[in-house]
Amino acid sequence: MNYKIILEYDGTDYHGFQIQLQLPTVQLALENAIARLGTRESPIYAAGRTDTGVHARGQVISFRGSMKPEIRRLPSALNAFLPGDIVARDCSEEDDSFNARRSALAREYIYYIHLSRFPSPFNRRFTYHCDSTLDLENMASALEMTVGKRDFAAFARSERGKTTVREVQEAGIFAKGDIVAIQVRANAFIWMMMRMLCGSLLEVGRGKWSIDRFHEALESCDNSNSAAALPPHGLVLEQVHY
Numbered sequence: 001m002n003y004k005i006i007l008e009y010d011g012t013d014y015h016g017f018q019i020q021l022q023l024p025t026v027q028l029a030l031e032n033a034i035a036r037l038g039t040r041e042s043p044i045y046a047a048g049r050t051d052t053g054v055h056a057r058g059q060v061i062s063f064r065g066s067m068k069p070e071i072r073r074l075p076s077a078l079n080a081f082l083p084g085d086i087v088a089r090d091c092s093e094e095d096d097s098f099n100a101r102r103s104a105l106a107r108e109y110i111y112y113i114h115l116s117r118f119p120s121p122f123n124r125r126f127t128y129h130c131d132s133t134l135d136l137e138n139m140a141s142a143l144e145m146t147v148g149k150r151d152f153a154a155f156a157r158s159e160r161g162k163t164t165v166r167e168v169q170e171a172g173i174f175a176k177g178d179i180v181a182i183q184v185r186a187n188a189f190i191w192m193m194m195r196m197l198c199g200s201l202l203e204v205g206r207g208k209w210s211i212d213r214f215h216e217a218l219e220s221c222d223n224s225n226s227a228a229a230l231p232p233h234g235l236v237l238e239q240v241h242y
Contacts, residue, residue, distance in 0.1 A: 001066065004094045005078070007059040010085040012125050012233065017050045017059070026050070026086060030061065033081035037074070038067035045100045047240040048107050048189070053232035055126060058108075058239040062100035106169055106241040108185040111198040112234045115178045127179065128234035134180065134205030140173045142204045142214040143182065146197065147171055153221040155197040156190035164190055164221070173201075185241070195229040203227045 007030070015023040019031075027044055034040050042064035050056055069077040075088040082088065097103070114120060114127035115134065123129070146152075146168045153164040170185040182198050200217060203209040209227070217225040 002062060002064050002094045002096055002098055003067065003074075004060065004062045004092045004098060004100065005075070005088050006090040007061060008057045008087050008089055009055060009059065010125065011050060011053050011055045013085065015052045016054070017046050017048070017056075026056075026059075029083055029086055030078075033078050034063070034065070034067070036081045037069060037077055038065055040065040045102075047100045047104045048237045050235075050237055051191075051232055054235045054237065055233075056237040059237055060100045060104070060240045060242075062094065062098060100240075103242055104188075104240050106185050106187055107189060107237065108170075108183065108239040108241065109189065109194045110184075110236050110238050111182040111194060111230065112236065113180040113182070113202070115180060123179075125233055126236070128230050130202070132206055134202070135207060136173055136175060136180065136205065138211055139182075139201045139205040142201055142211050143171045143173060143184075145215055145218060146184070150218075151221050152190055152193055152197075152218075154217050154219075154223055155193055155200065155226050156223060157192040157196075158223070159191065162190075166190060166193070183238075192229055194235055195232065196223065196226045198234075199227040199230045202230065 009026055014026050017026045019025050019027045040063050044061050044063045047060040071091055074091040078088040112127040114123045114129050117131055119129040149167040151165050156164055158164050166186050168186045172183050174181045204214050
């Protein structure tokens, strides 16, 4: 069977999704749980290879294999062997052509900012604390410039030989109480793209950058013009679209 599983996890204690030698990763924990329940006959494919400390609410993985529990019971069976900060939310059988990574049409990430004079012990794992006021209208205007197909080299750590052109399908900034959410949906993301983009948007919000300055950085295709990347703990892979 070709299995599709939707995961959510707190990435705080993991060195990203993808297996790394002698380091705790989400994939390693998942592979260990799967091995307790059946036989895996292919690699595990993930829609997004989240970095160290990044979280997921809607990560999607797929693999071929033969599991002892039936489909409807598989999430519960996996959760019995997964650590408490990783949860299998849903499982389905897909046709042979489905691949969690290659079949994805878009990924949606949200970066969460906590606006408060003091940090919160309850939010510290999942939001970036900001003790200054932000001009959300200017931030939204700057973010709107990223929509469409363009080169995002200015807001990414590029890898040799790989394109930095991506298509942002939807982007917006939303606030509820003291939490600000920067949401971006794109066909794919470059390494560090979301965190570097949000770091530059924060400079706009703080009034340190003008909207024109943001636009110049975006158009420069030079990441030396970007502001510092925000830390990983505010970033969540929210959803994958197929």
